[in-house]
Amino acid sequence: xxxxxxxxxxxxxxxxxxxxxxxxxxxxxxxxxxxxxxxxxxxxxxxxxxxxxxxxxxxxxxxxxxxxxxxxxxxxxxxxxxxxxxxxxxxxxxxxxxxxxxxxxxxxxxxxxxxxxxxxxxxxxxxxxxxxxxxxxxxxxxxxxxxxxxxxxxxxxxxxxxxxxxxxxxxxxxxxxxxxxxxxxxxxxxxxxxxxxxxxxxxxxxxxxxxxxxxxxxxxxxxxxxxxxxxxxxxxxxxxxxxxxxxxxxxxxxxxxxxxxxxxxxxxxxxxxxxxxxxxxxxxxxxxxxxxxxxxxxxxxxxxxxxxxxxxxxxxxxxxxxxxxxxxxxxxxxxxxxxxxxxxxxxxxxxxxxxxxxxxxxxxxxxxxxxxxxxxxxxxxxxxxxxxxxxxxx
Amino acid sequence: xxxxxxxxxxxxxxxxxxxxxxxxxxxxxxxxxxxxxxxxxxxxxxxxxxxxxxxxxxxxxxxxxxxxxxxxxxxxxxxxxxxxxxxxxxxxxxxxxxxxxxxxxxxxxxxx
Amino acid sequence: xxxxxxxxxxxxxxxxxxxxxxxxxxxxxxxxxxxxxxxxxxxxxxxxxxxxxxxxxxxxxxxxxxxxxxxxxxxxxxxxxxxxxxxxxxxxxxxxxxxxxxxxxxxxxxxxxxxxxxxxxxxxxxxxxxxxxxxxxxxxxxxxxxxxxxxxxxxxxx
Numbered sequence: 001x002x003x004x005x006x007x008x009x010x011x012x013x014x015x016x017x018x019x020x021x022x023x024x025x026x027x028x029x030x031x032x033x034x035x036x037x038x039x040x041x042x043x044x045x046x047x048x049x050x051x052x053x054x055x056x057x058x059x060x061x062x063x064x065x066x067x068x069x070x071x072x073x074x075x076x077x078x079x080x081x082x083x084x085x086x087x088x089x090x091x092x093x094x095x096x097x098x099x100x101x102x103x104x105x106x107x108x109x110x111x112x113x114x115x116x117x118x119x120x121x122x123x124x125x126x127x128x129x130x131x132x133x134x135x136x137x138x139x140x141x142x143x144x145x146x147x148x149x150x151x152x153x154x155x156x157x158x159x160x161x162x163x164x165x166x167x168x169x170x171x172x173x174x175x176x177x178x179x180x181x182x183x184x185x186x187x188x189x190x191x192x193x194x195x196x197x198x199x200x201x202x203x204x205x206x207x208x209x210x211x212x213x214x215x216x217x218x219x220x221x222x223x224x225x226x227x228x229x230x231x232x233x234x235x236x237x238x239x240x241x242x243x244x245x246x247x248x249x250x251x252x253x254x255x256x257x258x259x260x261x262x263x264x265x266x267x268x269x270x271x272x273x274x275x276x277x278x279x280x281x282x283x284x285x286x287x288x289x290x291x292x293x294x295x296x297x298x299x300x301x302x303x304x305x306x307x308x309x310x311x312x313x314x315x316x317x318x319x320x321x322x323x324x325x326x327x328x329x330x331x332x333x334x335x336x337x338x339x340x341x342x343x344x345x346x347x348x349x350x351x352x353x354x355x356x357x358x359x360x361x362x363x364x365x366x367x368x369x370x371x372x373x374x375x376x377x378x379x380x381x382x383x384x385x386x387x388x389x390x391x392x393x394x
Numbered sequence: 395x396x397x398x399x400x401x402x403x404x405x406x407x408x409x410x411x412x413x414x415x416x417x418x419x420x421x422x423x424x425x426x427x428x429x430x431x432x433x434x435x436x437x438x439x440x441x442x443x444x445x446x447x448x449x450x451x452x453x454x455x456x457x458x459x460x461x462x463x464x465x466x467x468x469x470x471x472x473x474x475x476x477x478x479x480x481x482x483x484x485x486x487x488x489x490x491x492x493x494x495x496x497x498x499x500x501x502x503x504x505x506x
Numbered sequence: 507x508x509x510x511x512x513x514x515x516x517x518x519x520x521x522x523x524x525x526x527x528x529x530x531x532x533x534x535x536x537x538x539x540x541x542x543x544x545x546x547x548x549x550x551x552x553x554x555x556x557x558x559x560x561x562x563x564x565x566x567x568x569x570x571x572x573x574x575x576x577x578x579x580x581x582x583x584x585x586x587x588x589x590x591x592x593x594x595x596x597x598x599x600x601x602x603x604x605x606x607x608x609x610x611x612x613x614x615x616x617x618x619x620x621x622x623x624x625x626x627x628x629x630x631x632x633x634x635x636x637x638x639x640x641x642x643x644x645x646x647x648x649x650x651x652x653x654x655x656x657x658x659x660x661x662x663x664x
Contacts, residue, residue, distance in 0.1 A: 039635065040634075
């Protein structure tokens with residue numbers, strides 16, 4: 001029997017593509033049986049570049065590793081260098097770092113909720129959530145001077161202080177955001193579109209989550225209660241109380257609800273920080289050259305656990321700096337959750353929502369997908385827009 | 395059904411978008427402490443070179459003029475991180491609230 | 507006086523490996539740095555992951571220190587972040603893999619192979635992860651011999 005193979009080339013430069021990354025799906029009928037991924041289209045070479053700049057010049061570079069979780073990377077970096085000096089920052093600076101981290105987490109989760117609404121096909125939710133997101137961007141701008149890349153922490157503490165006018169604005173903003181988030185928490189579970197496209201989709205069992213080393217909300221949505229802020233507390237997290245959220249349905253619906261509940265917890269943490277802020281200086285001066293040694297620092301970014309490693313050799317430039325962003329840790333669990341195995345089926349129509357489910361922060365994900373059907377010998381290529389149109393027709 | 399109530403409520407309330415820059419330019423709220431465009435005061439500068447050592451993106455270049463050493467700023471490379479203002483001992487450098495920084499020629503973006 | 511968590515783990519690894527455990531450092535609470543020889547690396551990792559329940563692999567990376575390279579595996583469990591370090595000479599950059607114990611380590615080992623050239627024996631598919639296909643073979647960017655060259659100065663305008 002001779003087989004014909006159909007290939008439709010949609011090249012790397014195409015007006016419909018948003019970001020470059022590459023997945024290859026092996027399909028039989030409607031079920032996906034195997035997934036392969038190719039990444040690395042936006043490798044910027046930051047680790048090598050950091051070895052040729054001083055410790056102070058590296059702070060804006062570390063901030064630009066990711067646009068949305070930039071606070072997590074700067075807090076992790078400055079903490080790492082302070083571990084080398086063995087001198088902790090003042091207590092008020094640690095409370096301010098927790099404040100800015102939780103504001104960043106609220107922003108990131110609200111942005112993601114809008115993106116999920118867009119991927120599922122519910123553009124009204126997308127518009128409403130992004131209108132509420134403008135409120136928190138204005139609060140961040142009033143506190144730090146810029147909407148996205150905040151540049152608030154430095155080696156030895158923070159650069160700016162909290163004034164009473166900004167504190168008043170933050171309290172008013174938190175009241176409004178709490179009411180809006182509770183509204184989303186009521187409507188998202190009962191809405192028929194979101195329930196049909198998220199309940200029972202993309203199962204990742206707890207054993208698989210532990211074996212494949214999932215991090216962040218992906219791990220907590222599989223009934224494992226682990227969080228870096230509780231297991232390995234840093235900054236002021238040993239005094240600020242919060243609950244670790246986890247759901248045990250292990251599917252995409254659990255991932256949405258974990259993030260919505262974490263937003264509500266973050267609003268309470270911001271209020272606690274404002275009520276209990278200690279007084280004192282916000283910065284100590286440290287010499288230019290840290291002592292010889294190595295240090296490891298971990299932080300809970302909005303997407304998961306972020307780990308940095310530094311090794312210094314007595315000069316004012318680092319000898320080796322390693323960054324492991326959280327999305328790389330979630331790549332293997334993602335590929336596993338998109339495969340049909342045992343009694344868990346994954347259809348072609350579930351692919352766009354599952355790709356958005358890990359909250360991907362690899363700032364270039366190619367939306368050109370190649371499909372291979374081995375039994376019929378067919379292979380074809382679609383862009384993301386074509387796939388979305390196909391999924392909405394069902 | 396609660397979404398229908400929300401829809402009706404938003405139909406009668408104010409529009410959320412601001413038509414910048416065509417109609418509502420003055421309605422854009424700019425907070426104090428915004429990190430905008432650089433300014434430089436030559437009278438206060440003592441030529442220590444700290445801004446050059448601290449800038450992460452090579453915006454600053456040290457040159458000589460009749461009073462001594464002084465920096466020159468290439469504003470198309472600036473990342474607005476405010477390190478130069480933090481470290482200057484005489485407060486000769488400042489960041490303003492102007493957020494519209496563009497020019498049609500590279501030579502317009504040099505600050506002396 | 508009672509031993510802390512980190513000292514307890516270090517003493518258990520020492521009783522397993524004997525003189526193959528070269529160095530122990532505890533710089534601050536919840537951080538433990540263990541340096542082992544290359545032959546005992548897999549045995550130590552297996553004991554920590556399977557018998558002592560320290561089974562979350564945060565990352566695997568390497569660093570270049572002149573004539574040799576250090577391979578470091580970061581494991582988290584029981585409230586302690588354990589760094590397991592093994593030294594590999596540059597003429598013979600081979601070390602056993604950890605993917606048969608923990609499958610989640612595949613992407614980390616592929617990244618170290620791509621950027622440093624260290625071969626993990628027993629890995630299911632050791633191929634490129636980050637660099638493009640037409641990158642010249644045998645050139646490893648994160649080693650110290652590879653110098654970053656600048657194409658254009660900061661003041662050159664066309």
